[in-house]
Amino acid sequence: MPVQSLPIRDSAFHVRLLHQYLILLKNYPILTKSVTSGILSAMGNLLSQALEAKRKAKEGTPVKEIDISGPARFAFYGLLITGPVSHYFYQLMEVLMPTTVPYCMVKRLLLDRLIFAPAFLLLFFFVMNILEGKRWADFQSKVNSSYWSALKMNWKVWTPFQFININYVALEFRVLFANMVALFWYAYLASVRK
Template identity: 35%
Template sequence: MEPDPSIAFISGETGKTNRDQRIKGGNGDDHFSDTESNCVNGDDDDDDDCPEDAKANGFGHPFGWYLLLLDRHPVATKAVTSAFLTLFGDFICQIFIEKDGKINFSRLVIFTLLGLVLVGPTLHFWYLNLNKFIQGPGTVKVSVRLVLDQLLFSPIFIGIFLSALMTLEGHSSEIAPKLKHDWLGIVLANWKIWIPFQFLNFLLVPQQLQVLAANVIALVWNTYLSFAAHKDVMPQRDSITS
């Protein structure tokens, strides 16, 4: 929205797995050879049988299947990943921060749903097009991507997320005051967390793994976002229902 060891499994020049390992099927689809599948599954007892490129790209590594899913089904994989991150973020918020003594499952489902259908797919296409529009490494280009990401995209997306959340929770009448009082504070918190992280993300992490890398920080961010999104709104809801 951190580089980790998994970036070594992806070509740093293209941000995509090395497709030279694949064989072309009759229907035009890409398929991994049996040897490569064994490397992915970790079934090959002899590492010497695994293609060097396959080992370099992380097949046989615990994250091999996840990287394969990212390559074959990027939108769905990132959407499901985002759903889990929003689910755990809201769960942590309710249990350890708000400490209400019980889980609001309706809120949990809605927050998770937004991660699945809004956050994951949107971030995928945003980063994809951002990297196509501003290509290449270098501090200047990374800085331009960072400015567009944080000063243009993030403030707008935070507003959209808050509006969607409150609408699904049945509090659309509170959207305007919520945005007026809390939107700027959330945006500022977003900048404090994401600007230094995203600079490293854009500079060091291949495009295909940028959303995955951001997930490391996203759990912390989603926990904060859940708290900030529901702060000062819950007392109003209680008074309305009482």
């Protein structure tokens, strides 16, 4: 008996959702990656707030309501910066270091970890400072107090994921893969920014 697949319209919701996402990714790659980045970035901030509230409740300290401005800032950052910048960075990496280049796996990882990650993290601190309406002195203080520890944590957390992402994940899915990891990374960054 031959195996038959159901038409997409008769498939489960998650299959239809994935199918639609793939169509959007093909037809509108930057917009799709940007919107996905915005949504997952906001979810990372909400996750951070939920974890913070749970910790405070356990300690018996007062729990604040969800701060909607946090997820809004993270959504803005993901939509306008993470999505497009990541898209173009991965595209550029493919041009500069195609798989035919000797040691390309290591070179790609070094480019990502030693150049892109430090600059992108600094950009995150800068943009969040602006979105929070803070002064230049506040930015400098936050960089002095948190940047180095956040960068070291970035290297610890992201290095294995980025090695897999830039060397084994298809180019069109790299931003999505990174966004899935970033969901938890942004929860960490939101807690560091407090």
